[in-house]
Amino acid sequence: MQVVNHQNLPQRTRFYQSSLANDAFDRGQNYGQADNAYVIFLCCFDPFGLGEQRYEIKRQVIKYPDYPYSDGETTLFFDITNLHQTVSPKLQNFLDLLADRKVDEADAFIVQLRQRIAHVKQDRKWRKEYMQRTLYEMDIENDRRRAVLEGRQEGHQKGLQEELQEGLQKGRKEGRDEGVDEERLALVRDLIDSGQTKEQVESFLINIHKLSPQQAQKYYRLALKK
Structure with missing residues (x-):
């Protein structure tokens, strides 16, 4: 993407x-x-x-x-x-889904795709692969922030403030939970085990899970201890 x-x-x-x-x-395999x-x-x-x-x-x-x-x-x-x-109708339906346009929900592939996405996000067995696949979301978030900054330079100060305020409110809502989220800790441990650096893990928590830098550091420290 x-x-x-x-x-x-x-x-x-x-x-x-x-x-x-x-x-x-494979070694010794014919190139053909x-x-x-x-x-x-x-x-x-x-x-x-x-x-x-x-x-x-x-x-x-x-x-x-x-x-x-x-x-x-x-x-x-x-x-x-x-x-x-x-393109073919089935491929067009898939592209429409990606573009958030109206799709034929009766299409067997679309039904299967939606089910698969839900499964990957919920099944702990798939967490590592899912986390790798969501790295592109960090690029999306960075691109969005870049667009917001460019919009501010063009005079869209109000829109920027609204986005920042929305992010702050979401961060505060997540920060109200004082208990340790074991699911999130498991996710952080998986990231560490997969070779992600401290900076990459904290960046993921901040950009994707909307945690504050302090919360991201806290989860990283706790994950190292367990």
């Missing part, structure tokens, strides 16, 4: 494809037996500014674009804000 265009998607694609390539080849690799970006913007809803990137032989050069690597970019509906 990409919320803001940092003008580095081709380079990121190269990194992800190289990581997949390392996993695709390697699995195909797909990298998919779901963007809240047009990644190339060409007006397409879907972009498919593959390598080709210069001067001979029709030559079937097949190395198994494919990269797909989707602009979920694009309303051209040039």
Whole structure:
């Protein structure tokens, strides 16, 4: 998921494809037996500014674009804000879900996806994977704050104050619970066990769970003791 265009998607694609390539080849395996690799970006913007809803990137032989050069690597970019509906109906329904548009709730895949999301968020067995997947939410939060600051520079002081006030009220509400949240402590321990640094864990608690820096430090210290 990409919320803001940092003008580095081709380079990121190269990194992800190289990581997949390392996993695709077993020692002694024939190169022709390697699995195909797909990298998919779901963007809240047009990644190339060409007006397409879907972009498919593959390598080709210069001067001979029709030559079937097949190395198994494919990269797909989707602009979920694009309303051209040039993809299949089922894929369009999925993109509409991501964009928070009206979807066909009778679609079996949408039903399954909603159930899976609920399961991942509630099942302790899936916590580590879920926490890794929610790292992108930190990027979203940082992008939102950046947008708020830019809006303030453009004269939207009132909107900024309302967002900050809302965040403060939410933080105070969470801070009223003086008891130690064992569930949150378990989450912090999982983050530590997965190799997250002190700064990363505290940043996650502050940005995603809306804790104050003092509360984040407290949970980190308690997690280390247990």
